[in-house]
Amino acid sequence: MSMIKLDFSEQVIWITGASRGIGRAAALLFAQANANLVLCSRSIESLTQLREEVLAISGLEPLCLAYDVADLKAVKSTGQQILAKFKRLDVLVNNAGILQDALLGMISEPQLFQTLNVNLAAVIEHMQIASRLMQRHKKGSIINVSSIIGRVGNVGQVVYGASKAGVIGATLSAAKELAPSNIRVNAIAPGFIDTEMARSISPEKFQERLNSIKMGRIGDPQEVAGVVLFLASSLSSYVTGQVIGVDGGMLI
Secondary structure, eight states, rough: OOOOOOOTTTTTESSTTTTSHHHHHHHHHHHHTTEEEEEEOSSGGHHHHHHHHHHHHHHHEEEEEEOOTTHHHHHHHHHHHHHHHHSSOOOOOOOOOOOOOOTTTOOOOHHHHHIIIIIIIIHHHHHHHHHHHHHHTOOEEEEEEETTTTHHTTTTTTHHHHHHHHHHHHHHHHHHGGGGEEEEEEEEOOSSSSSSHHHOOOHHHHHHHHBBTTTSBBOOOHHHHHHHHHHHSGGTOOOOOOEEEESSBOOO
């Protein structure tokens, strides 16, 4: 068996929701491993600082693209730009997502469809485009960011939980479908991670969440990014169709 190194030289990594949180942490880790990065967010301004950090770390200019992940035409266009610039795609990190809490009976139609479009339909569409690019070299890794809520549910998060459970179902089906092409598909189910999303809740809720974590602390985005890096690398070359919790022993 050949030596395994976490070196992504000449590999192309496509990350959605790259401007902050888990996506940003993953981008910086991949930069340290010399990857060519495609960094996507809703606004190009939000990627400016990250672009400079990546350039300083690896010396490689990332392809920074601004688009709404739920815009199917934009997703296809991004795939075309990746093909034109790099002629390949090795890893997709489906990280972009939104969270809007609402109790049953209070869920608006726009909230329902926006959450399902961004958190689930966009994930599937990105997998479609990415898998076509990966088929060219009969190799690749797709990593979908789900949530602990998609596995066990939570009060006020029926829509969010459904969308993230859907990501798990899509991951398991895609893994079976793409395995003959040596394209691996796995999901990560983070728990309570120190992101802007987590910091937006009330102090009481924040403490309640902390109390539910057996390790007694909130997770760091880098701790999730480390699992992303593992699933993208040759260290996980025989791992597909898995859902890996990164939650510090959290109970909901």
